[in-house]
Amino acid sequence: MSSATLTRSPDRAKVTAWLQNYGVYLAVVVLLLFNVFFTENFLSAANFRTQLVQASPVCIVALGMALVIGTEGIDLSVGSVMAIAAALIPLYLGAGPLTAIIVAVIAGVVSGLFSGYLVAYLGIQPIIATLALLVGGRGLALVIAHGQLVQVRNQDFLELGTGDVLGVPIMVIVAGVLAVLAGLVVQRTTFGRHLVAVGGNRSASTLAGLPVKRVLVSVYVISGALAAIAGVLATSRLGASDPSDVGLLMELSAITAVVVGGTPLTGGRVRVLGTVFGALLMQLVQATLIKHNLPDSTAQMVQAAIIVVAVYVARERSSK
Amino acid sequence: MTAQSATPVSARNAAFAGVLQRQGAAVVLVLGIAAAWFAFPHFGTADNLRSLVLQGSFLAVIALGMTFVIISGGIDLSVGSNYALGGVLAAWGAQYGIFVAILLPLAVCSLIGLINGLLIARTGMAPFIVTLASLLFARGLLLALTSEGATTYKVDPGSAFLWLGQGTIFGVGVPVYLTLILFALGGLLLRRTRFGQSVFAIGGAENSAMLMGLPVARTKISLYTLSGGLAGFAGVLTAAYLQSGVTVIGVGTELDAISVVVIGGTLLTGGAGTIIGTLVGVLLRTLIQNVINQIGTLDSNYQTVVSGAFLLVVVVIQRLLARSRTR
Numbered sequence: 001m002s003s004a005t006l007t008r009s010p011d012r013a014k015v016t017a018w019l020q021n022y023g024v025y026l027a028v029v030v031l032l033l034f035n036v037f038f039t040e041n042f043l044s045a046a047n048f049r050t051q052l053v054q055a056s057p058v059c060i061v062a063l064g065m066a067l068v069i070g071t072e073g074i075d076l077s078v079g080s081v082m083a084i085a086a087a088l089i090p091l092y093l094g095a096g097p098l099t100a101i102i103v104a105v106i107a108g109v110v111s112g113l114f115s116g117y118l119v120a121y122l123g124i125q126p127i128i129a130t131l132a133l134l135v136g137g138r139g140l141a142l143v144i145a146h147g148q149l150v151q152v153r154n155q156d157f158l159e160l161g162t163g164d165v166l167g168v169p170i171m172v173i174v175a176g177v178l179a180v181l182a183g184l185v186v187q188r189t190t191f192g193r194h195l196v197a198v199g200g201n202r203s204a205s206t207l208a209g210l211p212v213k214r215v216l217v218s219v220y221v222i223s224g225a226l227a228a229i230a231g232v233l234a235t236s237r238l239g240a241s242d243p244s245d246v247g248l249l250m251e252l253s254a255i256t257a258v259v260v261g262g263t264p265l266t267g268g269r270v271r272v273l274g275t276v277f278g279a280l281l282m283q284l285v286q287a288t289l290i291k292h293n294l295p296d297s298t299a300q301m302v303q304a305a306i307i308v309v310a311v312y313v314a315r316e317r318s319s320k
Numbered sequence: 321m322t323a324q325s326a327t328p329v330s331a332r333n334a335a336f337a338g339v340l341q342r343q344g345a346a347v348v349l350v351l352g353i354a355a356a357w358f359a360f361p362h363f364g365t366a367d368n369l370r371s372l373v374l375q376g377s378f379l380a381v382i383a384l385g386m387t388f389v390i391i392s393g394g395i396d397l398s399v400g401s402n403y404a405l406g407g408v409l410a411a412w413g414a415q416y417g418i419f420v421a422i423l424l425p426l427a428v429c430s431l432i433g434l435i436n437g438l439l440i441a442r443t444g445m446a447p448f449i450v451t452l453a454s455l456l457f458a459r460g461l462l463l464a465l466t467s468e469g470a471t472t473y474k475v476d477p478g479s480a481f482l483w484l485g486q487g488t489i490f491g492v493g494v495p496v497y498l499t500l501i502l503f504a505l506g507g508l509l510l511r512r513t514r515f516g517q518s519v520f521a522i523g524g525a526e527n528s529a530m531l532m533g534l535p536v537a538r539t540k541i542s543l544y545t546l547s548g549g550l551a552g553f554a555g556v557l558t559a560a561y562l563q564s565g566v567t568v569i570g571v572g573t574e575l576d577a578i579s580v581v582v583i584g585g586t587l588l589t590g591g592a593g594t595i596i597g598t599l600v601g602v603l604l605r606t607l608i609q610n611v612i613n614q615i616g617t618l619d620s621n622y623q624t625v626v627s628g629a630f631l632l633v634v635v636v637i638q639r640l641l642a643r644s645r646t647r
């Protein structure tokens with residue numbers, strides 16, 4: 001690695017650095033332009049709405065994942081937390097949509113506390129701490145729901161996934177607000193600075209007296225709560241609680257969005273806007289391939305190629 | 321371990337903790353088998369024990385490769401997809417004879433592993449992300465080969481290939497024997513060869529391994545190739561057992577494999593681990609599944625809850641013991 005850095009010409013270094021910073025935006029713009037010219041019926045308000053709505057759950061989960069990755073962690077449990085949230089909704093809808101949502105989000109917070117405690121206080125590797133919840137969590141969701149898909153008929157609750165305000169889907173508004181909040185937290189709060197410091201150098205942060213453990217627990221709690229919100233939204237959009245399917249492989253999509261957006265897996269840096277665009281990019285890739293009648297299989301292989309290229313480009317800075 | 325000779329008592333405690341940490345899973349396994357034997361009349365029957373070891377053998381083959389990778393400090397998330405892909409290729413290849421049915425999946429899955437290894441060793445990209453990409457890639461390839469999962473390749477019932485999965489020797493399934501042979505070879509490779517030493521050295525401290533002049537890149541590339549090939553071979557055995565290439569298997573198998581390796585005492589941080597431990601881990605997981613099936617009235621979803629909880633308990637105990645030893 002170091003030898004490659006030494007022999008690299010300054011021009012190429014500049015291009016790489018530029019790509020690292022702006023590659024994801026460039027890719028989104030290129031794909032948008034491609035679709036505008038070569039895809040039928042792409043330039044319609046309805047289509048844009050669909051794209052944004054479909055990107056919203058991944059985006060929301062990826063925001064939490066970005067914070068976790070910023071501390072050099074990883075949260076594999078997000079998909080299962082979505083399933084737990086979805087399974088709880090039908091049980092508490094009788095007491096009103098708000099109660100059901102609050103219960104679901106509390107379940108996400110508790111899941112996050114659990115993972116965070118294991119990581120921060122017991123010193124268990126994030127990948128294993130959250131793997132246990134990934135394996136057990138979906139089983140738990142299925143046990144709660146007795147393994148069944150349950151139709152949801154509460155109109156107020158369904159409004160969340162299908163309704164809109166001034167023409168903007170509620171799901172997109174939720175994702176947008178959460179993204180702005182995440183951006184503010186990272187850029188403008190002490191917590192955000194601590195988070196980046198912990199990810200950059202944990203032992204130095206400990207020596208400097210930063211509340212390392214509290215920061216670590218907090219990011220997993222945020223990630224759990226956001227995953228639960230995504231689970232609530234997915235349930236509302238589907239009109240049914242499907243704990244065996246909701247959030248399946250979500251951990252991979254979210255990690256992809258974060259990494260493609262320029263947040264290094266080695267921590268110490270969080271790019272919120274990049275993450276949002278990472279989620280948009282993955283959605284656009286899928287939509288483009290589907291609209292051109294390329295099958296799901298090709299979409300997956302293209303997604304794989306994008307991950308490798310994005311990480312390859314991002315790698316040199318993070319390895320320094 | 322050797323440094324702790326302060327007082328006899330603490331040395332004995334440390335040794336005890338060490339045994340627990342390394343053999344804890346084996347102790348739990350023995351206790352679990354004993355309990356199941358008494359609690360469920362059907363459990364101890366030859367039929368049930370045979371099916372138990374047969375069911376475990378497929379995961380065991382995958383976990384063998386994963387053990388090598390994890391000892392080196394890496395991780396291979398692509399094994400589940402490779403496993404499914406290997407099965408489909410085997411079932412498709414069976415129409416051209418038994419050799420194609422075995423060699424084609426081995427070649428393709430090893431190649432995917434080789435690419436994983438090349439990307440990880442030559443570019444310094446994280447194993448987690450590289451193998452995540454190939455998880456998607458192999459699953460995409462599998463879907464493309466089966467017209468988006470709509471086609472299931474069936475193996476001709478007269479094919480000799482089926483013996484690999486369905487045959488028995490002394491009443492025990494052929495996959496069980498093959499698994500034991502592979503584990504014996506794996507143990508020799510890990511403990512008795514220079515390659516095995518390099519794997520431990522890389523997992524312990526990669527920089528030192530490099531400074532010592534060990535072939536770090538070459539070893540890593542071989543490791544991931546091995547892991548891919550073994551996952552493909554598990555797919556071959558499964559296709560022969562099920563008589564077809566099932567497209568929906570293998571989702572989440574990488575996590576099962578990682579769990580059993582960790583339960584077996586191999587440290588995810590790399591540098592330490594055993595092949596036998598992995599075998600114990602696989603048996604424990606299969607035992608849990610079996611017991612839940614025996615209970616019958618228990619929701620089968622509890623299986624994953626118990627697996628997750630068990631993984632957690634083992635990791636926490638490992639962690640606490642490791643802490644008490646370093647103090």
